[in-house]
Amino acid sequence: MIGIILAGGSGTRFWPKSRELLPKQLIKIAGSKTMIQSTVERLLSTIPIKNIYVVTHEFHAYETCRQLEEFNFSPSNLIAEPIARNTAPALALASLFLKEKHFNEVLGVFPADHVIDDIGKFDQTLKEAEGTALKDYLVTLGVQPTRPETGYGYIKRGEAIEGCSNSFIVSEFVEKPNIEKAKTFLETKEYFWNCGIFFWKTSKILAEFKSHMPQTLKNIESAIPCLQKQKGPYPYLALNETGKDIYDSLEKESIDYGIMEKSNQVAVIAADMPWNDVGSWVALSDLEENDAEGNVLSKEVVAIDCKNSIIQGNDRLIAAVGTEDLIIVDTPDALLVCPKDKAQDVKKIVETLKEKGKPQAKFPSTVNKPWGSYTILEDSPGQLVKRLEVLPGAKLSLQMHNHRYEQWLVVRGTAEVQLEDKTFLLEKNQSTFIPQGSKHRLGNPGEEPLTIIEVQLGDKIDEDDIVRYKDDFGRENSK
């Protein structure tokens, strides 16, 4: 089986921990790995890493490759979309890309941000699904409901498919039900949660695209030659300008509406396993250990007389007294407080922040970069204090700022500084400054990490105030 991981996600539901540039799949929600790392790990017992592909937004391509490096994931298995067009175009792109190599094999499609704990049952289900898919069905995975959930779509099973274990013809896709319907669904045992995991042969899904979304298929076909390996440490695949124009022109469409509900060869594979779509902060109460009062608390939390609350922070002290069914999520640059029953409204916050042009909608407070990371320590008018961590051997781009000058103090390690035509070393405890308008470059020539405190001073302090001249990561023309 070939695995396709759909790593869309816009970073809204888990704000402020997730951001536009660091959506849910790239953060740790529960456990010690990020969600996409867990997703890959879960597949590895069935699918070798060389057969696992990822489709994601190009904003997230670099970080995705970085996170999957520990599994020896090849960046050339990552296809970067220039813009999100929902699941149908993403799957058409991946299927066309895989057509030559894997035309008669089964593609398994997996969201990058779900939790499935029972790996034994998961493996078993994958095997059964592959068998059904090989018989030219579009197979969707249905999870046996354990509660009358009103937040998911359901699949009604029809007759069993002969010779395929746990497989049934899909008799109906059902939208999110009200609570009465959901209770009936639970009782009848004929309804399954629709969890967005699919299996089909490459040949089969391309044929279905041809029947139901012919124009989309044709357009994407013409974009395939535009996929190019990127420069830099992770040569992932992205569309060139021509390809981007084609992709931009596509209509948004989900695979559910575009194909699944139109095809007449759809099967559901019945899976009785613990599955969680990690749809909002409330999911933490199911996924993480609760204390005696039902709270899920992170380390620096002092909770007195609190019940069923989710309180997550970092190093900053959080004190809560008498809260009940409340969500508190604290990050270095933004705080969220919201009752559990309003967790779906967190996206309203993100919309509002975008309207107001607040950076907290887009940027995390620690931003991973190809060369390391930076963390904002204090952001006040005319003055920004950052801590930079530069990886051994890495260099930032040769750059220039029009509106600010910068002071650099080496806290640990050794820095190589290029300032206009001069290059010099700065040892621990030494500092220098970069006048406004001068070309400069910072690197770590050593084998130890380099920590710099950077103070930016100026009338306009903005990540966009950067002109790049040279870059080791192919970012010459980007901000």
Added chain:
Amino acid sequence: MIGIILAGGSGTRFWPKSRELLPKQLIKIAGSKTMIQSTVERLLSTIPIKNIYVVTHEFHAYETCRQLEEFNFSPSNLIAEPIARNTAPALALASLFLKEKHFNEVLGVFPADHVIDDIGKFDQTLKEAEGTALKDYLVTLGVQPTRPETGYGYIKRGEAIEGCSNSFIVSEFVEKPNIEKAKTFLETKEYFWNCGIFFWKTSKILAEFKSHMPQTLKNIESAIPCLQKQKGPYPYLALNETGKDIYDSLEKESIDYGIMEKSNQVAVIAADMPWNDVGSWVALSDLEENDAEGNVLSKEVVAIDCKNSIIQGNDRLIAAVGTEDLIIVDTPDALLVCPKDKAQDVKKIVETLKEKGKPQAKFPSTVNKPWGSYTILEDSPGQLVKRLEVLPGAKLSLQMHNHRYEQWLVVRGTAEVQLEDKTFLLEKNQSTFIPQGSKHRLGNPGEEPLTIIEVQLGDKIDEDDIVRYKDDFGRENSK
């Protein structure tokens, strides 16, 4: 009239904005001035600044003088207690101190942390109270209740005192009532809120101390010669070691229990004016402007579908969705979340933090110092980043640290650095470092503010790791 401002307060109820070192009276709760500044300002139309005295803990003496400098308050009018012993000892100390100069004058006693908005009525009440006090009554100010409040003590008025307007014999002091009693109290109009404002002649209160607390009076009498002007920019009065030992030995006692309830010459002056004891965060809903949904929000708050919530922060973004009757208070190093009906439990948090030895119980994140201030930007194991602001002409102490070394980067202004035997200037953009164990001193020789980024590195980073050799502010022997 002579004014005595009692500026006790332990910084618990308004945590995390208040801290042990920065209690309620020294912070801005409502409006643009700190509570003690507002208290002094309110008195100035009746009492000249030279007749206003402050009794406070010596921890807060420096900051109190600093805050009252704008009113030309004389530091020699501030009496610092070495330890809090409740209101009776504080008032005995102040009364004995004022005995010689003001024996037959009226002392007005005012808490430093209440809000009284109607200055006209307040002035009028002070005049009436002075008249009654001159007739040798102990006068307590009673505020006409406007709601059946169960959080205050009450005073029941007896017969009117002839020739004294709005003055009545006190027939009874009543503890905090239950809601039924409070409703009756409100209806009868014979009960007043006991708000801790008193008036009496110096001679009268000393006579009462002699009758009801003779040993306390005698002990404090022997401590009076131990009051000494302190070195440094604010020569306030504090007890020497002998005086401290005497004060330490005193029992805690409130003026209400110690004197008022025992004396048979107690009057209440009936005041019909808006008064708020600012007893918890909930008070903000009364004191600050509410939005259409009853929220009190500070600047960087995005509130969606929130009702009757108090959300107060600084520069960090706070986003709240769907909260109701909730208190959220965010400071750079600590966050509080608590339903309004649990606001009194905030002190439980502070107790817990003290037990755990957390600095957030004691220190604010920006600590005012005689030489300026420091703000903690990032506190991580082995590494602390601070921003120091040094006032023009000011110098920190000549000091040494055993467990850490420090890096200094001049962000703006000019620094004078003494390092062992050498003294040199550091200009803007320059840096230096202070090896562990070396004597050093930082000063601002210029006329502009000096901003320094300090990075402390070491195995143990602790405010107590300081040996002071010389200090402009008399702190040679303190941490």
